[in-house]
Amino acid sequence: MNKDDFSSGLEIFKNSANVFITRTFSKIYGLAGLRLGWGYASKEIIDSMYKIKPPFNVNRTALAVGVEAIKDSEWTQQAIKHNLVWTKKIFSVLKENNIETNIPTANFFLMNFDKAKVNAEEAFETLISKRLILRKMDQYKISNSLRLTIGDEVANEHFIKTIKDILK
Numbered sequence: 001m002n003k004d005d006f007s008s009g010l011e012i013f014k015n016s017a018n019v020f021i022t023r024t025f026s027k028i029y030g031l032a033g034l035r036l037g038w039g040y041a042s043k044e045i046i047d048s049m050y051k052i053k054p055p056f057n058v059n060r061t062a063l064a065v066g067v068e069a070i071k072d073s074e075w076t077q078q079a080i081k082h083n084l085v086w087t088k089k090i091f092s093v094l095k096e097n098n099i100e101t102n103i104p105t106a107n108f109f110l111m112n113f114d115k116a117k118v119n120a121e122e123a124f125e126t127l128i129s130k131r132l133i134l135r136k137m138d139q140y141k142i143s144n145s146l147r148l149t150i151g152d153e154v155a156n157e158h159f160i161k162t163i164k165d166i167l168k
Helices: 010-015 043-052 060-071 073-096 120-129 153-166
Strands: 021-024 037-040 108-112 145-149
Touching: 010 021, 060 073, 073 108, 073 153, 120 145, 120 153
Parallel strands: none
Antiparallel strands: 021 037, 108 145
């Protein structure tokens, strides 16, 4: 399920002075807790942002970890392969059980339970009782949906078993 039908957006950035492209360390680098990212923009946009940027908004540890993460291309390639394998497995289980979802190009699924045997709240409560914490999507005005992040092999297998049990 590798998606080749999109671009990074850098071409838009290169040709437009009013575009700001953001990147995060949350997904492929697995560093969501650091709240670290970067962006591409024109000098004018960057200069304007510096006028409102609070001081010390990124700590040195986060910066050092970000630099090392970018250098570790071997780990990044392993993470991409891991996500591709688990995307296929989880996607097929969701499809078999009438849970509508995106075909991920990152490390998560947005799962809609409108056609499933249980609703998102029921699934959430059962999953959490089995130590699987998903994100409710109500705060984003996406009803009857949950967000699942692809985890390690043990967590993914546990999710697959539990969701199958819930939807028997």
